[in-house]
Structure formats: C-alpha cells, structure tokens
Amino acid sequence: xxxxxxxxxTDSVPAYYPGCSLDGxxxxxxxxxxxxxxxxxxxxxxxxxxxCCGATEVKNLSQDVSVALPARNLALARSMGRHQVVAACNxxxxxxxxxxxxxxxxxxxxxxxxxxxEGGAPTYDGEASVQHVLEFIHTRxxxxxxxxxxxxxxxxxxxxxxxxxxxxxxxxxxGAGRTPGADDPEHPHFLDELLEACGxxxxxxxxxxxxxxGGGHALSDLDVAVAFSASILNExxxxxxxxxxTICPLGQINIENHLDRIRAAYGEEVLRPVVYFTxxxxxAFGASVAEARLRDNFSRPDLFLRSRGFA
Amino acid sequence: xxxxxxxxxxxxxxxxxxMEGIDVSGDWNTFLRSRVQTDLDVRILxxxxxxxxxxxxxxxxxxxxxxxxxxxxxxxxxxxFNPRYFIYLAQVGYEEELRKYATTIWxxxxxxxxxxxxxxxVKVEEVIHTIGSYLxxxxxxxxxxxxxxxxxxxxxxxxxxxxxxxxxxxxxxxxEGRTMPAGEMLKMGFQLLRSGRLRTGxxxxxxxxxxxxxxxxxEKLKEDERRRRASLSAAGGRGGHSP
Numbered sequence: 001x002x003x004x005x006x007x008x009x010t011d012s013v014p015a016y017y018p019g020c021s022l023d024g025x026x027x028x029x030x031x032x033x034x035x036x037x038x039x040x041x042x043x044x045x046x047x048x049x050x051x052c053c054g055a056t057e058v059k060n061l062s063q064d065v066s067v068a069l070p071a072r073n074l075a076l077a078r079s080m081g082r083h084q085v086v087a088a089c090n091x092x093x094x095x096x097x098x099x100x101x102x103x104x105x106x107x108x109x110x111x112x113x114x115x116x117x118e119g120g121a122p123t124y125d126g127e128a129s130v131q132h133v134l135e136f137i138h139t140r141x142x143x144x145x146x147x148x149x150x151x152x153x154x155x156x157x158x159x160x161x162x163x164x165x166x167x168x169x170x171x172x173x174x175g176a177g178r179t180p181g182a183d184d185p186e187h188p189h190f191l192d193e194l195l196e197a198c199g200x201x202x203x204x205x206x207x208x209x210x211x212x213x214g215g216g217h218a219l220s221d222l223d224v225a226v227a228f229s230a231s232i233l234n235e236x237x238x239x240x241x242x243x244x245x246t247i248c249p250l251g252q253i254n255i256e257n258h259l260d261r262i263r264a265a266y267g268e269e270v271l272r273p274v275v276y277f278t279x280x281x282x283x284a285f286g287a288s289v290a291e292a293r294l295r296d297n298f299s300r301p302d303l304f305l306r307s308r309g310f311a
Numbered sequence: 312x313x314x315x316x317x318x319x320x321x322x323x324x325x326x327x328x329x330m331e332g333i334d335v336s337g338d339w340n341t342f343l344r345s346r347v348q349t350d351l352d353v354r355i356l357x358x359x360x361x362x363x364x365x366x367x368x369x370x371x372x373x374x375x376x377x378x379x380x381x382x383x384x385x386x387x388x389x390x391x392f393n394p395r396y397f398i399y400l401a402q403v404g405y406e407e408e409l410r411k412y413a414t415t416i417w418x419x420x421x422x423x424x425x426x427x428x429x430x431x432x433v434k435v436e437e438v439i440h441t442i443g444s445y446l447x448x449x450x451x452x453x454x455x456x457x458x459x460x461x462x463x464x465x466x467x468x469x470x471x472x473x474x475x476x477x478x479x480x481x482x483x484x485x486x487e488g489r490t491m492p493a494g495e496m497l498k499m500g501f502q503l504l505r506s507g508r509l510r511t512g513x514x515x516x517x518x519x520x521x522x523x524x525x526x527x528x529x530e531k532l533k534e535d536e537r538r539r540r541a542s543l544s545a546a547g548g549r550g551g552h553s554p
Contacts, residue, residue, distance in 0.1 A: 020474035023516055028507045049519040051472035056421040057464040060457075062535035063363040065465070065528050072524065095422070098506045115531060119524030172434075182345075185427055212382045212422030220456035221418055221484050224387055228420075231386065265401035296506045 005050070007084075007129045007179055012167040014084035015077035015128070017093040019249075020052050022310055024091070024310065026249030032278035035292075039149050039285045041139040044086055044123035047076050053095040056116035056166075056216050067108065070099035070114045075116060088133040090166040090248040093297035096130040099172035109166060110275040119141055132167055134247050134277065137189040139181040143197035151286035153199025159280065160203050160241035160272075164176070164248040186210070186254045191247060191277055199283035210234040215254035222261075227257040233270050241299060242308075245277040252268055252276060256298040257289035283310060319506035352404040358445055359401055360542060365441030370431040371398045377425035383418055392413050394425055394439050401442050409442070413452030416443045443488065446541050459486050465532065469525050472518030477503075491553045 037043060050073050074096060077085045087093050098173040103109040103126045113123040131139075137146075168176035168185040176185040183190045187199035190209065192202045196238040214228035216220070233253060236244050244254040255274050263271060275297060282292040289295070289310055328335055333346050359365035378384050378395040392415050414495040416439065425435035446452035460483055468478045477500075484491060510516050517539040 020468075020476070020516070023473065024476050024510045025503070025508050027506060049521075050474075051475050051518050051521065051524070052468040055464070057461040058468075059364060059437065060444070060461045061465055064535060065532050068528060068531070069468075102363075115527060119527040120520055121524055144327070165422035165424065168427075169423040171436075172426065172432065205386070210424075211386065212420050212424075214420055216420040216422070217418070217457060217460070219480070220460040224418060224420060225382065228382070229388055248399050279324075293506070296508070298502075 007175070007181060008127055009083045011084045013043050013082055014086045014131070015082040016046045016078070017050055017053075017085050017087040017089060017092060017096065018046065019089045021089050021091075021249035021253070022077050025052050025253050026276070028279060028296040029088060029249055029252070030275040032121055032276060032282040032287075032292055035282045035287060036137065036285065040137065040145055042137070043309060044136075045080060045082070046165045046289050047073055049079070050087055052130075053092045055091040055095055057126050057131045058100075061171055063102075064111060064260045066095070066114065066117075067099045067112050068080070069236045070096045070295065071103060071112050071124045072116060072119070072121045075101060075122040077128050078125060079122040083128055085128050085130050086133050086136045087130065088247075088294075089250065090132070091250055093130055093132045094166040094173065094286045097175075100126060100128070100130065102175050128304070130267075132173070132183075134167070134190050134194070135181055135183055138183075138194060143193045146194055146197040146281070150284045152310075154195070154284050155199050156201075157199045157280075158203065158238060158240055158242045159195050159208045159230075160236040160244045161195060161209060161277075162206070162236075162244050162251065163188045163191060163210050163244065164215075164251040165210060167247060169208070169210075178253045180246075190191045191245065193216050195245060195277065195280060198281055200280065200284075203236075203239045203241055206235065206239055206241070208232045213248075213251040215250040217249075218250070218257065221254050225254060227266065230257045230266055230270065233262060233272055233274075234266065236272050241272060242304070243280070244272050244274045245280055246274060247277050247278075252275045252297075259298060271295065271299065273299045273304045275299075342466065348405075350405070350407060352406055355401050355404045355406060355409070355442075355445060359438065361542060362441050362444075364434070364437040367431075368398060368401065368441075369430075369532050370394075371402065371433045371435075371438075372431060373399055375428065376428050376430060377433075380424045380428055382422055382424065383420065389415070391420060394435050395420075397439055397442055398433070398435070401445075407462045410446065410451040413446055414455070416446065416452070417455035417457045419443075439476075447544070448540055457488060459483070461519070469529055469532070471515055472521035472525060473516040475511050475515045477509055478515075492538045509515065 054069040063156045103112055116123050130186055168174050168183050168188060171177055171185050180221045192204045195202045212228055214225035218225045279292045279294055289302050359368050373545055375395045378393050381394055383392040419439050421436055423436050455492045463483045468474045
C-alpha cells in the first residue's frame with residue numbers, strides 16, 4: 001500500500017486540465033472559475049489538446065486504456081514543463097490520480113509509454129501531481145485572501161457545501177489527508193472555509209457533504225441516481241439551506257437533470273437552487289448574476305438570488 | 312459481534328434451511344450436520360486476481376467496513392448489495408451463489424467510499440466490477456445497463472478524444488429503448504445551445520492528433536477484451552464442479 005502521494009515540485013502556474021464537462025455542460029463552472037482565479041491573482045495554463053480522462057467507465061473495460069487516457073494529459077502537462085495539474089471535476093481528479101498510482105509500477109509505466117508513443121503522444125515520467133481546483137484555491141489563496149477580495153458579501157445566504165464522492169476519494173490515489181494541500185477525505189472543509197470567507201452562512205455539519213449523487217449511473221440506474229440526488233436536496237432542506245454549492249460538474253448536472261423526478265417524488269418544497277461554488281465566489285467578488293452565469297443552471301438560482309437582492 | 316447476513320437472521324425459521332438435502336438451519340435445539348461443499352471453484356479467484364483491477368482481492372480479510380459504508384447497501388437500502396459477501400463468494404469460488412447476484416452487482420455507482428476506508432488496501436470498487444465482468448464473460452449475468460453505458464461512453468470518447476455528451480445521451484437512450492419527448496429535447500437543446508454548452512455535431516470539440524491515438528486505443532481495447540475472455544477459457548471457462 002502506498003504511503004501517501006508525494007507532491008513533487010509546485011509550479012507558480014500549474015497546468016489546467018478542463019476535461020469534457022468544463023468545455024461543455026459545465027461552461028458556467030469554467031467561466032466563473034477563471035473569474036475567481038483572476039481576482040485572486042492566480043493563474044493556470046490550459047492543456048490545449050487534452051482528451052477525456054475516461055472517468056470511472058473505461059476502467060471497467062480495460063485497465064491499460066483507462067490509464068493511457070489520463071496519462072496522455074499528464075504527459076502533455078509535463079511537456080509544458082509543469083509538475084502540477086489542476087482539474088475542476090471530481091471524476092477527472094480521480095482518474096488522473098489513479099493513472100499516477102498505476103504508472104508508479106515500472107512495468108505498467110513501460111506499457112503505457114509504449115502506447116503513448118505508438119499513438120504519437122509524449123511519454124509520461126509519472127512526475128505530475130494532481131489537485132482539485134478547490135484545493136488549489138484554498139492552498140494558494142486561502143480564506144484570508146478570499147475575504148479581502150469580497151466586494152459583496154453573501155450575507156443572509158445559508159449554503160449547504162456539497163463535495164461529492166470522488167473529490168478526495170480514495171486517498172490511495174489522491175493522497176487526501178496526508179499530503180500537503182489536500183483536503184480531508186472524511187470531513188472535507190476547504191469549501192466551507194472559502195464560502196464562509198465570502199460572507200455566507202455555511203452548514204459545516206451538512207450530513208450529505210460527501211455522499212454519492214449517483215451520477216456514475218445518471219442514465220443507467222435512474223432509481224438510484226434520483227434517490228441520491230434527492231437525498232442531497234432533502235438533507236439541504238432539513239438543515240435549512242437556501243442553496244447547495246457543488247464542486248463537481250457531474251454532481252451539478254446529475255442533480256439538475258433529475259429535478260422534475262425529484263419534484264414528482266418529494267414535492268416542490270424539496271428543491272433548492274444548485275450552483276457551482278465558483279459562481280457564488282464570483283458573485284461575492286462583485287460579478288452580476290448574469291456575469292456569474294447563474295442563468296445557466298436548470299435549478300434557476302438567478303431567480304432566487306434576485307429575490308434576495310443580488311442583481 | 313460476528314459478521315452475520317441480515318437475511319439469515321431475519322429469515323422465517325418455519326422454513327428449514329436445507330442444502331443438498333441436509334438441514335443446516337442450526338436452530339437452538341438442532342444439531343448442525345456438517346457438510347462438505349464440493350462445488351467451489353478457485354478459478355474465480357485466480358481470474359479476478361490476475362486482472363489489474365482485481366489484483367487486491369486476496370488482501371480482503373472480510374471485516375465488512377466496505378459494506379457498512381456502502382451507499383447502495385446502507386443509504387439506498389439495497390441489502391443484497393453486499394460487497395464483502397461478493398468478495399467472499401469470489402474468494403471461496405462459490406459461483407452458484409454468486410450468480411444469484413447477477414442483476415445486483417452491476418449497480419455499484421463507483422463512489423469509492425469502500426476503497427477509501429478499506430483497512431487492507433483492497434480496491435473494493437474495482438474488485439467488484441471485476442467480479443461483475445467475470446459473471447458477464449462466463450454467461451452468469453446478462454449485459455447490464457451499466458455495461459452498456461460503459462461501452463457507449465468509451466466508444467463515444469474514442470471518436471474525437473473528448474466526450475460528445477449530447478450524442479452519448481441519444482445513443483444510450485436508444486440502447487435502452489427510451490425516447491425523450493421531442494418537446495423536452497428541444498427545450499433542453501435550446502437552453503444548452505443558447506449558453507454555448509451544446510458541443511455536438513459540427514460544434515463538437517476536436518483534439519489535435521487524436522486520430523492516431525484513438526486508433527491505437529481502439530486496438531488496445533479490443534485486444535484487452537480478447538485477452539480477458541481468453542484467459543477465462545484457458546482457465547476452463549465457467550467453473551462448475553471441480554474436485
């Protein structure tokens with residue numbers, strides 16, 4: 001068993017792996033994450049010709065393909081001279097970190113590099129560490145700098161912080177809890193601290209923080225996907241949240257995609273607007289509701305926030 | 312507290328628990344007749360262990376931590392989804408019993424809480440999926456919705472390097488014989504298009520240099536599937552009754 005994941009050298013400007021979601025359905029996440037990073041004086045260098053990481057699906061069919069897909073992205077980051085890759089999607093963080101774990105074994109690395117070479121991609125030396133964008137913001141800027149950047153505090157908003165499953169899990173891959181700059185796997189708190197710094201009331205004991213949204217089977221097992229998404233909203237309602245903040249595009253899309261079914265099963269009063277955490281941060285940093293792309297979300301946080309006096 | 316199956320504890324004891332004609336229900340005033348199980352096949356364990364996704368299975372010492380936290384078992388309440396038991400059955404090679412869970416085992420949503428918590432470093436989630444593959448390959452389980460989704464997903468991403476979400480949605484829904492009402496589809500499509508989030512067809516993302524890499528991976532995928540199936544038939548295929 002590996003003893004923690006070493007964070008190699010840190011880059012002043014790490015590579016940024018967008019992944020399919022941030023370039024597609026999660027556009028609002030991408031745009032607002034960039035706004036937030038800019039305001040905090042942080043920057044990331046985009047991996048241009050990236051490819052899909054394979055998420056949790058490909059590994060069920062082929063180990064080598066499921067490692068080669070993320071390895072190609074990590075290799076591109078290394079050929080940009082970077083030792084650090086930041087991704088905004090929990091699934092991407094998981095599979096990139098999983099590839100790192102796999103190529104630590106010399107035989108696997110040899111095989112994967114042969115595949116990369118054959119496919120015309122740069123080879124991978126295993127030296128790029130992976131971080132979630134939330135961890136990146138928390139370690140590089142931290143609550144203090146976030147507080148200083150706030151122009152319009154989110155006073156009066158009660159937020160349920162939803163981290164989802166693969167943000168830190170499993171620690172074997174992500175190094176969570178025993179690597180500098182990584183959040184706690186059982187009781188993550190980075191999001192709580194950043195949103196608190198934005199002036200929101202954060203439900204730090206939100207019991208659905210790290211439950212699964214069922215997004216892995218969003219289409220293939222509707223009963224489970226709807227039940228899990230609903231339990232996040234139900235729990236948010238019980239705890240008195242106005243909004244649910246997410247850090248994962250799959251979680252966001254999975255919950256929002258099932259709103260009609262959740263409404264039918266549990267009633268209108270369970271529904272809560274669901275937003276990317278960067279949308280809230282951007283709002284707190286002075287962006288308008290439109291600039292924070294809050295109209296993108298199917299759960300219509302724009303209507304709710306306008307009713308609370310946010311323009 | 313010993314590890315017991317809830318289903319055995321709550322079973323209606325008016326029904327005798329019989330195995331091969333021997334009463335093994337073990338009620339308070341009955342003696343448990345010893346019974347030698349002959350239909351165990353160690354080749355299940357050998358195969359699962361030979362797969363890179365399943366190679367940690369032999370570290371499992373049956374503590375049940377995975378199952379205690381499992382969101383399907385505990386939160387969703389699907390009691391028959393019991394990863395500890397699945398691993399046990401694969402370890403001892405009790406294929407007949409394992410096949411009873413053929414339509415349950417695929418429902419793991421890959422939340423990885425079990426992998427996170429396992430004190431022995433078993434990659435439980437990957438092991439469970441490998442056991443699922445074993446069942447599928449040996450005809451012990453039908454192709455599941457999740458298997459179909461994994462394949463549709465992989466084929467989709469291998470085409471251009473990046474997922475075309477709209478096309479994956481259409482393809483998969485067709486595979487399951489479902490159709491989204493045209494009105495709903497249009498409404499959603501418009502909403503996505505307006506905000507620049509619909510990257511399908513001519514708007515789809517393109518990864519430079521993908522064609523060559525995609526072709527290599529497609530070959531690898533086929534080769535891997537061939538190798539996995541071949542290693543099963545080399546091991547004697549579906550176990551059955553080895554001495």
